Amino acid sequence: MSSVSHREVPLELIEHIIDFNFDDKATLVACSKVARAWVQATRHHLFAKIRINTTRRILALDAILPASPYIARSVKEAQTPAWLSEHKPRDALLRIFKQLKAVKSLVCAGQTLQPTWNEVLGHLPSVKSLKLRVGWTDLYALNSLLSSVPEITDLFIETRMLSGVGDVDAPSARIVAPLSRLERMAVFNGNGLPNDFQSILLKEDLPRLESVEAQLGSDDDAVYLCEFLDRCGSKTMKDLHVRFTYGYPEGTPHGAWSIV
Numbered sequence: 001m002s003s004v005s006h007r008e009v010p011l012e013l014i015e016h017i018i019d020f021n022f023d024d025k026a027t028l029v030a031c032s033k034v035a036r037a038w039v040q041a042t043r044h045h046l047f048a049k050i051r052i053n054t055t056r057r058i059l060a061l062d063a064i065l066p067a068s069p070y071i072a073r074s075v076k077e078a079q080t081p082a083w084l085s086e087h088k089p090r091d092a093l094l095r096i097f098k099q100l101k102a103v104k105s106l107v108c109a110g111q112t113l114q115p116t117w118n119e120v121l122g123h124l125p126s127v128k129s130l131k132l133r134v135g136w137t138d139l140y141a142l143n144s145l146l147s148s149v150p151e152i153t154d155l156f157i158e159t160r161m162l163s164g165v166g167d168v169d170a171p172s173a174r175i176v177a178p179l180s181r182l183e184r185m186a187v188f189n190g191n192g193l194p195n196d197f198q199s200i201l202l203k204e205d206l207p208r209l210e211s212v213e214a215q216l217g218s219d220d221d222a223v224y225l226c227e228f229l230d231r232c233g234s235k236t237m238k239d240l241h242v243r244f245t246y247g248y249p250e251g252t253p254h255g256a257w258s259i260v
Contacts, residue, residue: 047074052096053081053109055089062092065099072099082110082134084120094120105129106149113137113145121148129154139165139173142197146177153183153208157197160190168199168220175204182206186213192245193217199224205232211239217246 052058065072078100084090097120106127108117113134127149132142137159146152167173173196185206187198194217202224216222229237 047071049077049079050075051079052093053079055084055086058084058089058092058096062095065096069099072096073102075100075103077105077107078103079107079109082108082132082137083112083114090120094122097121097124100124100126102126105131107131107133108145109133111135113141115141115144117141117145118148119144121145124149125151128152129156131156133158135160137161139197139200143176146175146179150178151181152179153181155179155182155185155187155201157187158190159188159197161196162191162193164194164196165200168196168203168224173200173203175201179204179206181208183208184211185209188213188215189217189245195221202228207232208236210236212237213241213243215243215245219246 050061052061061071078097080093084093103124103126106121106124106129108131111134113132113136114120115138128151130145130149130152132145142157165173179201185201187195187201189195192215195215198214199221206228212225214221214225216225225242
């Protein structure tokens with residue numbers, strides 16, 4: 001009788017096949033069913049990005065994690081809602097984030113930002129990138145969120161606020177969370193109106209900030225940007241994009257807000 005030799009697929013080939021199909025979840029699931037040896041290689045991609053942006057998904061993941069803790073270790077990006085009104089999904093999200101020790105990117109989106117995200121997220125030093133898309137938020141809620149991710153290097157904020165956050169010059173109008181590692185920042189008011197959060201951020205000392213996508217929705221926005229560049233931005237700035245979404249104040253010389 002002829003013997004059939006059993007050969008294992010080289011691990012390097014397995015990883016190459018799976019990496020090639022990293023964004024095709026159907027193929028990754030099929031790969032994981034080929035043999036148990038493939039499961040470990042596929043789970044990294046299958047759970048690298050999780051969308052827990054609805055109550056149903058939050059409760060489902062919370063129920064699964066105790067029996068499958070490897071899922072939490074694989075997560076690199078988590079997408080969450082900006083607001084949760086019920087205690088049950090909030091408590092579930094708190095338990096989930098206690099286990100997400102390797103998450104690098106946090107995406108938070110919704111109509112309004114909940115003011116107590118630091119109580120839900122806890123302390124997430126592993127997070128390096130924060131993306132916030134909301135219709136409206138106040139400074140207290142933003143500070144609460146930023147306090148949970150003190151090690152971020154990338155910050156993206158987009159709002160659609162129709163009014164400002166008050167007196168930007170006031171001593172209380174400041175970011176209390178340390179952002180000493182921030183390298184890239186993009187802050188927009190989607191309605192093209194005054195960009196108060198950008199101005200408040202630029203009041204801070206950001207020693208590593210090297211890239212800014214700025215939207216100027218008022219002459220005050222331009223002043224704060226220029227003051228930041230004069231104060232410390234010119235030392236580290238490598239990439240600066242400026243978008244004007246307002247007209248020059250009447251009687252202002254056309255070159256008054258030029259940025260050099």
